[in-house]
Amino acid sequence: MAQVDFQHREIAIKLVYYGPALSGKTTNLQKIHERMDPKRRGRLLTLDTKEDRTLYFDLLPLAFKSASGVTCKVKLFTVPGQVMHNTTRKVVLQGCDGVAFIADSQIVETKNNNESFANLKANMKENRLDEEIPIVIQFNKRDMPKVRTDDELKRIAARGKEPVFPATAIEGKGVPETFLGLAAATWEMLEKKIGLGSKHGIPKTELLTALSKQLGVETPRPEQLLGLGKGG
Ligand SMILES: Nc1nc2c(ncn2[C@@H]2O[C@H](COP(=O)(O)OP(=O)(O)OP(=O)(O)O)[C@@H](O)[C@H]2O)c(=O)[nH]1
Ligand SMILES: [Mg+2]
Numbered sequence: 001m002a003q004v005d006f007q008h009r010e011i012a013i014k015l016v017y018y019g020p021a022l023s024g025k026t027t028n029l030q031k032i033h034e035r036m037d038p039k040r041r042g043r044l045l046t047l048d049t050k051e052d053r054t055l056y057f058d059l060l061p062l063a064f065k066s067a068s069g070v071t072c073k074v075k076l077f078t079v080p081g082q083v084m085h086n087t088t089r090k091v092v093l094q095g096c097d098g099v100a101f102i103a104d105s106q107i108v109e110t111k112n113n114n115e116s117f118a119n120l121k122a123n124m125k126e127n128r129l130d131e132e133i134p135i136v137i138q139f140n141k142r143d144m145p146k147v148r149t150d151d152e153l154k155r156i157a158a159r160g161k162e163p164v165f166p167a168t169a170i171e172g173k174g175v176p177e178t179f180l181g182l183a184a185a186t187w188e189m190l191e192k193k194i195g196l197g198s199k200h201g202i203p204k205t206e207l208l209t210a211l212s213k214q215l216g217v218e219t220p221r222p223e224q225l226l227g228l229g230k231g232g
Contacts, residue, residue, distance in 0.1 A: 011070060011071070011196070011200055011202060013075070014077065015186060016076075019079075020109065022053075024102050024170070028140075032176070032215060034172070036215065042060065057078055057092045059076070060076040062076070074211065076179075077092050090126060093129070096129065098134050099133065100135075100138060105148050105153075105166075106146060108146070110148075132189050137163070138165045139165070141170075143170070153228055165227045180208060180212060180225060184225040205219075
């Protein structure tokens with residue numbers, strides 16, 4: 001659960017991008033980083049192999065100061081999607097407050113998506129993460145041929161409790177929407193659990209406005225934060 005540092009008036013929220021190998025987790029963080037002001041943004045830390053496969057994780061830190069004087073840090077992590085790196089995935093997941101599950105829209109990847117989602121659930125359980133930690137789902141690679149249809153995604157969105165966002169991360173499409181949807185869902189959970197707004201001075205509108213500004217996008221309307229099929 002979010003780390004609170006009362007002495008320094010700081011709160012840190014950890015968000016993790018999870019999903020099967022090559023689904024576009026690292027690409028999402030790269031596109032968020034690219035959108036940020038080069039003079040003010042933090043470094044995107046990447047630990048990968050020479051084939052650009054994530055070996056440990058990527059980390060992108062964001063931060064802003066709220067009107068109440070509390071500094072809010074938002075740390076974005078990716079996990080390595082390759083099956084063999086499960087121990088690393090479990091470690092990266094520790095202490096997370098919200099998860100963006102990056103699925104690959106290609107029909108041939110359906111099994112890999114499902115296995116990775118089951119792996120996420122198992123690792124959350126093993127890490128004893130709170131069951132109310134929100135998950136949002138991104139269906140990435142909408143530009144590819146032979147992908148699951150828009151109607152299918154809407155059905156998935158209507159069926160499950162997780163918000164669903166379509167994306168073409170390589171073009172930056174759907175990347176801010178997914179991130180802000182995750183931030184909103186995470187705020188709701190943290191308000192309920194620790195009073196992020198009411199006790200710690202980080203109101204939801206301030207969080208979303210600050211993050212939107214850093215990405216250079218307009219603050220989304222409430223229904224846009226819910227993705228497909230839920231009024232969006
Ligand atoms: N066509 C297409 N390719 C994409 C898209 N997003 C990412 N890719 C490509 O997919 C490949 C894998 O992307 P990464 O972001 O490295 O995937 P990852 O999920 O971090 O992979 P691991 O670190 O191995 O788990 C790269 O070649 C990306 O350029 C997309 O929206 N469309
Ligand atoms: Mg990666």
